[in-house]
Amino acid sequence: MRGQLLGVAWRGWRNSTAKLAKGKVAASKWRETYRQLFQETDKDHNGFLDLHEVRDLLRARLKAGVNDSATEEYIDQCIRQADVNSDGKIDIDEFVHLMVLHLPDARIAADTEFVTDQAQCLREWSQERAHRLLQIIVTTTLDRSAVQRWALCLLTTLGAGMLEGFLLVDLSHEKALNFVLRYAAEQLLPSVVWCTQDASLVCEAMGFSPEDLLKRLEGTAKASTLLAVGQCHAVRSVSAGFGLLGQLFQFAQITNNTFKHFKEKVRAGRDVPLSSGAEERVIRLCGDFSYATYATVSKNGRFHILPVLDSSNMPMLAERVTHGFKYPLFLSVPPNLWGQPASNAFRGISFVCLRSLQQQGLDTSKVKLLRVYLGDSHELSSTGAGKRFTCRERFESRREADVLVDFHAPIVRRLRLWALDSATLVPVEDHEDALPTFCFETTSTERFQNLAHLMRDTAHVVDQVSAVKLCKTLGAPLPRLIHYPSTAETVNAAYALARPGEEFCDPTQTLVLCEREWGAKEIRKLNAGFKVLSAAEIIDDLLREVRQWARHGFTGPEIQAELDRRDLQTLKVVRSAMHAACSAEQKGESEVSGAMGLKGLGEIRDTIRLWVDV
Numbered sequence: 001m002r003g004q005l006l007g008v009a010w011r012g013w014r015n016s017t018a019k020l021a022k023g024k025v026a027a028s029k030w031r032e033t034y035r036q037l038f039q040e041t042d043k044d045h046n047g048f049l050d051l052h053e054v055r056d057l058l059r060a061r062l063k064a065g066v067n068d069s070a071t072e073e074y075i076d077q078c079i080r081q082a083d084v085n086s087d088g089k090i091d092i093d094e095f096v097h098l099m100v101l102h103l104p105d106a107r108i109a110a111d112t113e114f115v116t117d118q119a120q121c122l123r124e125w126s127q128e129r130a131h132r133l134l135q136i137i138v139t140t141t142l143d144r145s146a147v148q149r150w151a152l153c154l155l156t157t158l159g160a161g162m163l164e165g166f167l168l169v170d171l172s173h174e175k176a177l178n179f180v181l182r183y184a185a186e187q188l189l190p191s192v193v194w195c196t197q198d199a200s201l202v203c204e205a206m207g208f209s210p211e212d213l214l215k216r217l218e219g220t221a222k223a224s225t226l227l228a229v230g231q232c233h234a235v236r237s238v239s240a241g242f243g244l245l246g247q248l249f250q251f252a253q254i255t256n257n258t259f260k261h262f263k264e265k266v267r268a269g270r271d272v273p274l275s276s277g278a279e280e281r282v283i284r285l286c287g288d289f290s291y292a293t294y295a296t297v298s299k300n301g302r303f304h305i306l307p308v309l310d311s312s313n314m315p316m317l318a319e320r321v322t323h324g325f326k327y328p329l330f331l332s333v334p335p336n337l338w339g340q341p342a343s344n345a346f347r348g349i350s351f352v353c354l355r356s357l358q359q360q361g362l363d364t365s366k367v368k369l370l371r372v373y374l375g376d377s378h379e380l381s382s383t384g385a386g387k388r389f390t391c392r393e394r395f396e397s398r399r400e401a402d403v404l405v406d407f408h409a410p411i412v413r414r415l416r417l418w419a420l421d422s423a424t425l426v427p428v429e430d431h432e433d434a435l436p437t438f439c440f441e442t443t444s445t446e447r448f449q450n451l452a453h454l455m456r457d458t459a460h461v462v463d464q465v466s467a468v469k470l471c472k473t474l475g476a477p478l479p480r481l482i483h484y485p486s487t488a489e490t491v492n493a494a495y496a497l498a499r500p501g502e503e504f505c506d507p508t509q510t511l512v513l514c515e516r517e518w519g520a521k522e523i524r525k526l527n528a529g530f531k532v533l534s535a536a537e538i539i540d541d542l543l544r545e546v547r548q549w550a551r552h553g554f555t556g557p558e559i560q561a562e563l564d565r566r567d568l569q570t571l572k573v574v575r576s577a578m579h580a581a582c583s584a585e586q587k588g589e590s591e592v593s594g595a596m597g598l599k600g601l602g603e604i605r606d607t608i609r610l611w612v613d614v
Contacts, residue, residue, distance in 0.1 A: 038095045048089040054079055054098070106548035110299035113544055116278045121303050124276035125327045136258050141251055153243030154188075160236035161187040167229050168199050170215050175206065179213055182206060191240035196233055267318065267325045269311045269332025272359050278304045282547075283331075289313060292374075292543070295517040295536035297321055310334045346371050346401070370550050373401035374543065376408060378575055402556030403546065408574050409567035410538050411513075415451070415481070416458050416570070418511050418531070422479040423459040426470055435460040438479040439467035441493060447483065454573055471504045479509040487519035498528035 041049055041057055058075055082090055082098035090098070140146075161184030168183070169176045179202065186197045200210040217226055265271040283306040284293055290309075297305050297320055308331045311318035322329050354364045377392040395404045423436030436459040442448055452461040462470065467478045482497070484490040494512050497505040508529040514520045520534035549559050564571075 035092060035096060038092050048091055049095060051079055051083070051088060051090070054082075054090050054095070058098070106545045106552065107541065108544060108548055110296075110540070110544065113547070114278065114280050114304045116280075116303055118303055121277040125274050128274050128276045129327055133258060133262060136262070137251075137255050140254050140258065146247070146250070149243070150247060153239050153247070156239035156243070157188060157191050157236045158184050160232045160239065161185075161191070164229055164232035164236070165199075167225055167232070168214055168217075170213060173213050175208060175213065179203065179206065179208075187236060188240065191236045192244055194237040194241055263325050266322050266328045267311065269309070269318065269328075269330050271328035273306050273329050273331065274327055275361070280304055281306045283308055290317075291516050291536040292539040293317060295534065295540045298517055299540075306330055308333050370403065370556055371401040372403040372405060372543070372546055374405045374407055374539070377404055377406040377571065378408075403559050403563070405542065405546065405563060406567060406571060406574070407539055409570045410542050411533075411535055412454060412574060413567065413570045414533060414538065415511075415513070416455065416573075418481075419455055419459040422509060422511070424474075424476075424478055426460070426474065426478070428460055437462060437470070438481060439464055441467075441480055441482045442484055443489070444485050447485070451481075453576075457573070468504050477504050477506045477509070479511075480505055481511050481513065483513040487514050487516040490514050491519045491522050494523045494526065494528075494530060498526050498530070 037057075038049065039045075041053060055075060058078065059072075078098060079090070082094045162180050164187070165180035165183035169179045173179075182205075183197075183199060183202050186202055190197055199214055203210045203213045206213075215222075215225075217229075262271070281304050282296070284290075284296075293305075293307055293309075293314075294317055297307070297317060305321060306329055307317070307321060309318065311330070311332050318330060319325060358364055373395065375391060377390065377395070379391045380388050381391070381394065382388055392404060395401060419436070419438060423438045425434040426437040428435045428437065438459055438461065440448055440451055440461045441464040448461070448463065455461050462478070464480075467480065471477045480497075482490055482493050484493060490512060491514070494510075496502075497510065498507055510529075511531045511533060512520075512523050513533045513535065514523070515535045517534050517536045520532045520537065523530055523532050546559060546563075549562070
């Protein structure tokens with residue numbers, strides 16, 4: 001698989017039981033609505049519906065859909081699948097199962113999907129980060145060698161102080177030993193700065209008179225004792241001053257290195273992600289690159305996103321996720337560690353993420369997985385015998401994921417709907433009637449021919465040079481789609497066409513398709529009237545809707561059936577383009593792209609995701 005990316009999302013470990021119960025209640029309400037609909041349709045109240053009644057009801061509901069393109073063949077297929085006992089009637093359980101296949105609209109804005117106080121989230125992250133750093137510093141400072149050095153300096157200082165006390169005290173006094181111990185303890189801190197506490201003050205602090213407890217060190221006879229006292233003072237001062245002061249400098253160095261190494265680990269994704277803050281997290285493995293992940297992180301979801309990625313490929317994304325490499329919020333898993341096939345990828349990412357959860361104290365036995373594969377359902381692979389098979393065929397035969405989401409379908413569907421609404425009737429050579437026509441402005445021959453093939457049953461596609469000629473003939477500009485190989489080129493083209501006095505392009509009839517979200521934002525800032533589509537935003541919205549369905553208790557097969565229903569006609573067109581590409585490839589033709597035939601058309605290299613529901 002080319003450009004595969006793994007993603008994992010898990011429900012928050014706080015309040016997860018209540019949220020899951022709420023989702024199941026919502027799903028039960030929808031099912032109860034379908035039961036009520038069955039009772040209203042069952043006019044004779046015999047507990048069954050005839051097939052023609054179900055067909056009429058289903059046709060009416062499907063045709064009422066905003067973007068629905070269901071065919072009679074699809075409706076018949078749904079009814080045949082629902083009539084599991086083939087008795088020509090639909091009972092209430094079969095009816096509910098049939099209707100649940102058509103899930104309610106679950107689209108939700110990015111900033112309302114999760115409920116988290118952002119300020120509180122950052123405070124909790126800061127507290128956990130500080131706790132980790134302090135723990136590392138204390139552990140490093142108090143290692144075996146450091147403790148040995150501290151103990152050596154301390155014992156040397158205390159020993160020199162005790163010897164000094166023995167030299168000063170009158171050993172015949174009953175409290176002489178107490179004085180020696182007290183004197184050595186009182187000299188610890190002063191020794192660091194080469195000072196000495198007066199012995200007479202120590203005596204008075206103990207409640208004794210210096211004349212009674214201390215020796216009288218006067219005269220030449222006691223000079224040797226005074227020299228020994230001075231030498232003890234020097235020894236303990238050197239031991240405490242240089243030894244303990246050196247340890248303090250080492251502590252400062254350890255602290256500085258700890259902050260430095262912590263940031264390096266955060267940058268490389270080698271530190272365990274923080275467990276505090278956001279109540280819910282979405283975790284995604286990004287392979288070579290992912291525009292969709294950039295789009296998600298740029299929204300409020302950045303407080304909930306925990307990508308599992310190779311940070312060397314996406315340093316800007318890693319920096320944004322971690323707020324300048326301050327908080328450990330992602331794991332680094334290079335693709336060579338989890339393998340290319342989907343089954344290996346899901347297994348690898350599950351192991352990595354579940355292990356991370358275990359380190360945070362979560363009971364992973366309660367984790368429920370919904371594996372969502374986002375990719376090209378018509379991508380071709382070959383067996384060892386040389387036979388070709390698609391990603392969808394492998395998905396259905398091996399069940400490598402629970403849900404397969406085709407990233408071409410929602411983008412192509414939006415483009416076809418725009419063409420149906422906006423294309424202008426224009427006389428075309430070799431055709432008796434005028435054809436709906438629009439201009440596709442791009443510099444990529446491959447993309448132009450791919451789109452022309454996808455739109456062959458919807459509209460006639462011309463390039464920008466032909467559009468100028470037709471504009472002069474018709475006296476009005478053609479609707480225009482702008483999509484260049486890079487987002488920067490697309491933005492530059494939009495800026496050029498937004499200038500006042502542009503006669504060959506009407507911004508209000510122009511659709512700009514950008515792969516990256518920042519390009520869509522730049523074009524919207526122009527306020528020139530462009531319709532803007534961001535491929536990354538489209539994919540992000542679709543995955544958010546899938547997560548909502550999962551929260552409401554719908555299963556993988558139910559979600560898959562809804563996605564297939566939506567994209568039935570679109571996937572047929574995409575499959576036709578794929579067959580055309582394969583035919584051209586076999587004939588050695590170069591004007592149609594290779595294995596897919598859709599390369600570059602809003603392609604999002606974000607192909608595997610995993611939904612983990614705690």
